[in-house]
Amino acid sequence: MSGSPEKLKTLPPENPVLVRLENVTKSFGSFQALDQVSLEILKGDIVGLLGPNGAGKTTAMRILSGYFPPTSGKVWIAGQDMSGQPEKVKKHVGYLPETVHLYGDMSVMEFLDFAVKVKGVPAAERSKRIEEILFQCGIWEVRRRLIGQLSKGYKQRVGFAQALAGDPEVLVLDEPTTGLDPEQIHKIRMLIRELGRTRTVLISTHILPEVSMVCDRVLIMNEGRVLADGSVEELAAGLVERQEVLLTTGDSTDGEILKMLERVTGIDQIHIQSTKAGKTTLKLVVSAGAEIGPVLTRLFVEKNIPLYELRISRLSLEEIFLRLVVQENPPAVAL
Amino acid sequence: MKALFLARKDISSFFHSWLGVLVYSLFIVMTGAFFFLLLSGYQRLSLEIARGSVPDIQHVSLTQFIFGAFFMNLGTLFTLLVPILSMRAFSEEHKHQTLELLFTYPLSDYDIVAGKFAGLVWFLFLLILPSAGYIGFLHWTGVRLDWGMLAAGYAGLLMLGASYLALGLFVSALTDNPVVTAMMTFGALIVLNGLDWISSSLEGPLAHLVQFFSPLGHFRDFTLGVIDLGHLLYFLFFCLYFLFLTLRVIETRNWKG
Numbered sequence: 001m002s003g004s005p006e007k008l009k010t011l012p013p014e015n016p017v018l019v020r021l022e023n024v025t026k027s028f029g030s031f032q033a034l035d036q037v038s039l040e041i042l043k044g045d046i047v048g049l050l051g052p053n054g055a056g057k058t059t060a061m062r063i064l065s066g067y068f069p070p071t072s073g074k075v076w077i078a079g080q081d082m083s084g085q086p087e088k089v090k091k092h093v094g095y096l097p098e099t100v101h102l103y104g105d106m107s108v109m110e111f112l113d114f115a116v117k118v119k120g121v122p123a124a125e126r127s128k129r130i131e132e133i134l135f136q137c138g139i140w141e142v143r144r145r146l147i148g149q150l151s152k153g154y155k156q157r158v159g160f161a162q163a164l165a166g167d168p169e170v171l172v173l174d175e176p177t178t179g180l181d182p183e184q185i186h187k188i189r190m191l192i193r194e195l196g197r198t199r200t201v202l203i204s205t206h207i208l209p210e211v212s213m214v215c216d217r218v219l220i221m222n223e224g225r226v227l228a229d230g231s232v233e234e235l236a237a238g239l240v241e242r243q244e245v246l247l248t249t250g251d252s253t254d255g256e257i258l259k260m261l262e263r264v265t266g267i268d269q270i271h272i273q274s275t276k277a278g279k280t281t282l283k284l285v286v287s288a289g290a291e292i293g294p295v296l297t298r299l300f301v302e303k304n305i306p307l308y309e310l311r312i313s314r315l316s317l318e319e320i321f322l323r324l325v326v327q328e329n330p331p332a333v334a335l
Numbered sequence: 336m337k338a339l340f341l342a343r344k345d346i347s348s349f350f351h352s353w354l355g356v357l358v359y360s361l362f363i364v365m366t367g368a369f370f371f372l373l374l375s376g377y378q379r380l381s382l383e384i385a386r387g388s389v390p391d392i393q394h395v396s397l398t399q400f401i402f403g404a405f406f407m408n409l410g411t412l413f414t415l416l417v418p419i420l421s422m423r424a425f426s427e428e429h430k431h432q433t434l435e436l437l438f439t440y441p442l443s444d445y446d447i448v449a450g451k452f453a454g455l456v457w458f459l460f461l462l463i464l465p466s467a468g469y470i471g472f473l474h475w476t477g478v479r480l481d482w483g484m485l486a487a488g489y490a491g492l493l494m495l496g497a498s499y500l501a502l503g504l505f506v507s508a509l510t511d512n513p514v515v516t517a518m519m520t521f522g523a524l525i526v527l528n529g530l531d532w533i534s535s536s537l538e539g540p541l542a543h544l545v546q547f548f549s550p551l552g553h554f555r556d557f558t559l560g561v562i563d564l565g566h567l568l569y570f571l572f573f574c575l576y577f578l579f580l581t582l583r584v585i586e587t588r589n590w591k592g
Contacts, residue, residue: 028590065439068589090441097439101432105351106344117340118440162436 024073048215065095094163104148119166341450421503429511484560491557501577
């Protein structure tokens with residue numbers, strides 16, 4: 001790292017941002033998998049991406065891995081914009097998919113040889129690199145076996161090895177311990193800890209204890225949005241219950257309804273979600289405790305404003321946490 | 336460059352599979368059979384010419400008699416062969432879900448399609464390469480050969496094969512079932528072959544039009560030793576068109592998830 005002054009200029013002295021997402025949205029048809037996600041991950045962080053199934057973790061990771069681009073928004077990896085030439089940026093990322101599917105008819109060595117070549121490791125360094133990752137992932141003794149004949153634990157390690165093949169600065173691991181036995185899980189977690197010393201690691205999981213064991217920082221996702229960001233302790237301490245209210249009303253939003261709602265105690269935030277066909281949908285964030293449903297209906301009836309839909313969801317961080325804690329050994333579910 | 340690593344991986348995995356070895360051996364046996372049947376046919380014919388029972392056909396050279404038909408036979412055999420080669424290209428990766436990882440490697444979609452296509456054409460090249468041994472054999476016996484015609488024939492075989500493979504690659508990107516891919520590709524190739532005989536039963540400009548779309552029609556001139564720019568362009572556009580479609584198909588993951 002001790003380089004010329006020019007080098008120091010391009011590299012901020014400490015903890016440069018390695019991963020940056022800005023208003024990243026991904027939709028599949030009408031389904032919104034990611035909704036305006038913005039975040040930054042620093043060099044050397046081990047970040048856990050936590051959330052129930054369908055929260056958008058896999059989508060987020062696939063975008064980071066370059067599998068597909070976001071519908072809108074920007075992604076930077078190691079300071080490079082991913083939308084330009086993704087194949088150049090992908091070099092900085094090692095990706096372990098949720099279920100590792102590898103070429104069963106290749107031996108471990110053949111496959112890793114392919115991986116280091118495609119990931120652009122210079123010819124002179126390839127065999128050394130392969131040897132390193134074989135040892136690091138504990139698969140030296142199976143290097144000549146066909147991948148198709150390996151046990152699930154070994155396949156997972158080969159998956160780790162291919163992610164490491166290009167010596168990436170960022171590792172993206174999608175549910176790395178799913179479906180493994182407890183001993184294997186322990187070994188994999190040790191490996192992640194070790195890898196995290198020199199790299200930025202992003203792990204998705206829906207197992208809370210795993211996060212507290214491995215990660216420095218946690219992002220909680222649900223329904224395509226990041227709900228919380230911090231260390232496990234911070235999050236556990238600062239849990240606040242919130243309610244989210246979606247209401248659809250007539251198109252008279254010339255401020256009247258908004259002003260009316262602003263006066264209601266308990267409503268912290270008001271967003272206009274959509275306006276179409278003479279109807280407006282508003283999203284309200286309501287602080288804990290307030291019985292908002294009856295208050296709102298009374299208000300709308302009194303003012304004689306049409307109310308087409310009123311939906312209150314109470315999915316708090318705490319509930320997500322609880323769901324995650326309970327599911328210590330969930331069945332492997334593909335998103 | 337990186338596309339070539341992918342091509343090499345595909346070829347080596349094809350040779351690792353029983354299917355690859357079977358296809359390769361069968362193809363060698365069949366081309367050998369074609370060659371020896373044509374050679375003995377020529378031998379019979381020249382005996383009969385010597386006996387005077389058939390009028391001399393000076394204008395038909397040995398190269399033309401044997402290799403003209405040999406190339407046509409191989410061209411027809413491609414209808415069967417190509418679906419078996421191309422069915423694995425994307426379908427196999429779809430089926431085993433290995434594409435997800437490949438898309439996250441520092442390869443562009445263009446690299447992936449180019450690599451897959453190069454692997455297929457390369458394998459086809461390795462398949463037809465041993466048949467050059469027959470030419471070597473005839474040359475060794477002292478027969479005078481028309482080298483220009485042979486070169487044109489091989490160029491034609493590669494062009495025709497590459498075009499069929501591009502079509503097969505496109506079909507294999509559509510489905511995750513290799514058998515379905517093979518059937519669909521075979522069906523499409525049968526239709527393309529059919530154009531050739533449909534055009535021969537038609538007359539006038541319509542016959543020309545149908546003939547224009549028939550790959551075998553364009554290929555036939557190559558087997559006669561003719562390399563025509565029009566034919567080259569036809570095969571070039573054929574390949575590019577289907578490679579372009581393949582590229583579009585693999586891009587659909589962007590909105591299908």
